[in-house]
Amino acid sequence: MNFSTTAKVRFADVDPAGIVFYPRYFEMLNAAVEDWFAAMGWDFDLMHRRRKIGVPTVKLEAQFIVPSELGEVLDITLDVRKLGRSSCALRVTFSCENVERLHADVVLVCMDLEKRHSIAWPDELRPLIEGETVPA
Template identity: 55%
Template sequence: MGFRTKAQVRFAHIDAAAIVFYPRYFEFLNGAVEDWFAAMGHDFHGLHVRRQLGVPTVSLQCDFQAPSELGDILDIAIEPRRIGGSSCAYDFRMSVDGQQRISGSGVLVCMDLAARKAVPWPDDMRSAMNAFLVVA
């Protein structure tokens, strides 16, 4: 199933070449992860402040296929592939009107913010994530 969201390329995202400055794609990705968790009922405020849990990225690989420009609307897909004890491996894609701009994979880890260490996914979060799992 996966998760889909959109993001607009704004002036702050582009560089002197008038294309998205590549680190901004990681900000778009982080925003999409935040949207995904909110869609699962686990907004980042509640997750970080009330539950003292974080979901940092511990691995990220990507390939850039084409540049994005000011005003583009990025279609962002997050497709979880494997949910481990405390990790979630996923693929992601960003495209504009069907043209791929960047694709890759990453791993998120459930982290106890106070202890600064990985912990198992709480049952409610694991259940919510499973609903988005993409089985190959």
């Protein structure tokens, strides 16, 4: 399963050198994860406020390849690499005009926000993460 979205590099995203300040990539990555869950019908309002489920990042490793600049539109692709009982390993790739700018290996964990520990992915969500079509 993979998911794609875009992010425009804004003035607030760049440093004095005019390139994306590295923590801003992580904010864009988090927004892409939020958009991915929303596209599966599990927006963060439903998950966090109603279901009391979070998906914190527990591991993040990034390689910065080519700088991104103000005004560029970045293509962000999330690719599920491995789905465990409560974890999900992703490869997130940022590119612009077919040039890879950054890739990150990310592990998310499904978490009970009230009890503060990991839980199994909900049965209704797991097939969506796996990219399976869920019967209506």
